[in-house]
């Protein structure tokens with residue numbers, strides 16, 4: 001019996017091998033090689049460049065545990081990731097719902113394009129546009145003062161909210177896309193069936209639509225949470241002095257301090273923490289989905 | 290429990306009239322079949338009654354009260370969709386429990402009600418399964434249990450048996466009918482299977498291009514169709530066209546066909562006669578016109594189709610092909626090409642105004 005199963009599964013895999021090969025080659029070159037190089041660096045005292053002396057050490061990892069600033073920043077970054085993910089759900093899910101279930105034809109295409117557009121624009125351009133909008137005397141400030149009868153000062157630039165706004169704007173399309181795909185797959189007759197059984201619109205939303213679109217919400221959250229925790233561009237440009245996060249510290253090690261080994265070690269700690277969080281969340285999320 | 294009154298309901302999609310001034314009285318506790326070709330407006334009518342869509346004009350009342358301003362969830366209807374529309378993320382029991390649990394009924398009460406409903410559709414043991422682990426017929430029964438567990442006033446079924454194979458379909462027809470009788474619920478059943486409509490319903494309404502062509506008990510529609518469409522859509526019919534004589538019609542070749550049922554058409558006006566294939570006698574000898582046999586035509590057999598308990602003969606006569614169905618009693622079979630004489634009674638002939 002077990003023997004037969006083994007043959008069966010091997011027979012199933014062999015024809016698929018030529019199809020899988022390009023993907024695995026690409027993964028090896030693009031991810032595995034650089035990642036192993038980084039893993040190697042993270043155990044070195046210094047970069048092996050320009051004939052510098054180096055040896056193996058665990059010091060880079062020890063630094064994370066001996067200096068509390070790193071763990072404090074990591075917690076701040078995790079909180080940032082959580083907040084941005086939540087805002088993306090709050091903004092992205094209703095947008096996806098309207099796209100999938102309310103709009104039809106032309107207007108759906110138009111709105112869809114608007115949602116995807118930030119995706120296609122350069123990240124830096126996007127962030128600097130926000131800088132122009134959010135700073136004192138910027139677009140938001142001027143516009144609000146032109147409309148409101150009293151004088152207010154809006155200066156969101158270089159603040160935590162500015163970082164949140166920039167990150168949510170960058171990442172919300174992921175949430176819209178993943179939720180749109182699952183929402184669109186929900187047959188309208190399921191919604192009608194729920195209503196014919198006496199459920200109000202709100203009850204249908206909570207008991208039928210949200211549970212059925214859970215896979216999209218989870219995929220979107222994972223796609224957003226992980227990169228946001230390690231983000232550095234938005235915090236640096238929009239956050240200014242308040243924008244020091246775990247990601248910016250890692251970036252500093254690579255581009256400013258040239259302490260690649262420490263940067264690499266900090267990256268791997270981040271990777272481990274994120275993987276642990278996802279692993280802990282998996283059973284809960286699987287039950288919800 | 291309540292009857293449903295649909296009065297002068299029209300609904301257009303753009304320039305297309307999906308429903309055109311339809312009025313039907315669905316009797317309390319009755320089993321009503323809506324029959325019609327594809328695109329005739331059956332689903333559209335059902336959706337107006339359910340409240341998923343709203344008529345441009347006309348009135349709909351359930352249990353005597355107008356439901357114009359009543360949203361779907363307050364209409365107290367049960368609906369079985371053509372694709373069953375079971376919630377894929379819930380177990381069979383949770384699907385059935387849905388309607389009770391959104392009402393906030395206590396858990397223990399829900400559990401007993403759900404079990405009762407599942408027993409009624411003979412799925413008592415499958416409550417723990419997910420919909421994708423069920424066969425088509427089982428899914429259909431879950432959809433039915435889910436629709437009736439909330440004790441709706443009206444049960445709406447949109448071609449619920451459409452996806453099933455013939456044998457399962459007949460089983461489900463019997464079961465559906467049994468359950469409907471047991472709880473005595475007003476049922477509106479959409480189908481485009483005429484046999485299903487004939488065997489299951491107390492009344493039938495035939496729709497065509499958004500209009501109600503005819504409605505009444507199955508026997509009445511079958512025996513006295515008021516239009517060629519009704520005659521040919523519900524069952525098979527041989528149609529003769531000619532000029533009314535007062536007691537039948539006269540065909541272009543001078544043959545008269547006597548009819549003693551159907552509309553009264555003034556002599557000279559255009560009219561047609563419909564005769565069911567099984568009402569015609571076929572013989573090789575010279576048949577004489579008698580009292581019960583007033584209509585006699587000669588022709589020849591062009592084709593014979595054997596269908597087990599009966600045979601269908603196609604008989605050519607004056608450029609027209611007539612269908613005759615004969616029970617297979619073991620008597621001699623007629624060969625193709627053989628000259629025959631057809632005869633039938635005026636009582637079996639329905640006069641239809643053109």
Ligand SMILES: Nc1ncnc2c1ncn2[C@@H]1O[C@H](COP(=O)(O)OP(=O)(O)OP(=O)(O)O)[C@@H](O)[C@H]1O
Pocket residue numbers: 302305306307325326327328329330331332333334481
């Ligand atoms: N939402 C809609 N928008 C535009 N046209 C529609 C819509 N719903 C139905 N129609 C049209 O109205 C007519 C009646 O449709 P309906 O679904 O009621 O037919 P039906 O009798 O149920 O047919 P079938 O047996 O194929 O299910 C069809 O011509 C259809 O194209």
Ligand SMILES: [Mg+2]
Pocket residue numbers: 331332333
């Ligand atoms: Mg239909």
